[in-house]
Amino acid sequence: MSTRRPLIAGNWKMNGLAASAAEVERMIGGAGPIASAGVDLLICPPATLIARLAALTTGSPIAIGGQDCDPRPNGAHTGDIAAEMLVDAGAAAVILGHSERRADHGETDAVVRAKAEGAHRAGLLRIVCVGETQAERDAGQAVSVVARQLAESVPDTATGADLVIAYEPVWAIGTGLTPTPEDIVEIHAAMRGLLRTRFGAEAEGMRLLYGGSVKPDNAAVILNLPDVDGALVGGASLKATDFLAIAGACAGR
Numbered sequence: 001m002s003t004r005r006p007l008i009a010g011n012w013k014m015n016g017l018a019a020s021a022a023e024v025e026r027m028i029g030g031a032g033p034i035a036s037a038g039v040d041l042l043i044c045p046p047a048t049l050i051a052r053l054a055a056l057t058t059g060s061p062i063a064i065g066g067q068d069c070d071p072r073p074n075g076a077h078t079g080d081i082a083a084e085m086l087v088d089a090g091a092a093a094v095i096l097g098h099s100e101r102r103a104d105h106g107e108t109d110a111v112v113r114a115k116a117e118g119a120h121r122a123g124l125l126r127i128v129c130v131g132e133t134q135a136e137r138d139a140g141q142a143v144s145v146v147a148r149q150l151a152e153s154v155p156d157t158a159t160g161a162d163l164v165i166a167y168e169p170v171w172a173i174g175t176g177l178t179p180t181p182e183d184i185v186e187i188h189a190a191m192r193g194l195l196r197t198r199f200g201a202e203a204e205g206m207r208l209l210y211g212g213s214v215k216p217d218n219a220a221v222i223l224n225l226p227d228v229d230g231a232l233v234g235g236a237s238l239k240a241t242d243f244l245a246i247a248g249a250c251a252g253r
């Protein structure tokens with residue numbers, strides 16, 4: 001068993017209104033034993049809820065994060081949010097390069113890398129997402145696509161303490177489909193190897209999350225795989241009971 005602290009992170013995507021605070025209150029209510037078992041918990045709501053939920057979770061085991069940030073610290077960029085603003089609102093982490101942003105907003109590896117530099121400047125934990133499409137997997141390119149994204153999206157400043165990678169195969173997101181355990185192990189082992197080659201001993205501290213249709217009923221199998229240090233959970237992170245069940249499966253490893 002590794003010494004890395006597992007992380008269960010929830011990505012709420014474009015979901016959540018002020019009333020969602022009640023769900024987070026329920027999460028706080030069940031988080032104690034999970035945190036005591038050494039599992040880190042993070043919820044990444046839409047930007048509009050960061051300050052509210054950061055205030056709510058202060059003193060609890062649940063941290064709050066953003067879902068994106070601009071690379072620049074401030075300026076005339078209407079609608080964009082700097083990493084420093086996420087910190088100011090109470091965020092401790094940020095998700096970067098999610099496949100939905102890569103697809104919806106044309107984010108390239110170079111853009112994701114610049115955003116990760118911005119997050120570093122602001123002192124945020126960076127969760128960089130990688131993952132192949134169905135067509136890429138069918139073409140036998142899953143490992144090479146992830147290797148390229150890892151090489152080009154992760155900045156040289158990455159450390160074990162401030163970089164998390166989330167492997168999220170695009171075809172597994174929101175579909176109820178997941179890779180086989182063997183396929184997850186193959187990708188995570190490849191990622192660990194590439195990070196070791198590039199970052200040496202720092203790579204041992206970098207947490208590798210799996211994401212894509214993680215649910216209470218598959219969490220235990222996935223979270224017990226080698227080099228899986230937690231999960232990035234979409235739909236199931238919107239409900240306290242599901243999120244806590246997944247995190248509980250992690251605590252029980």
Ligand SMILES: O=C(CO)COP(=O)(O)O
Binds near residue numbers: 011168212232
């Ligand atoms: O994209 C995801 C998390 O970032 C995964 O979403 P689902 O868990 O809803 O498949």
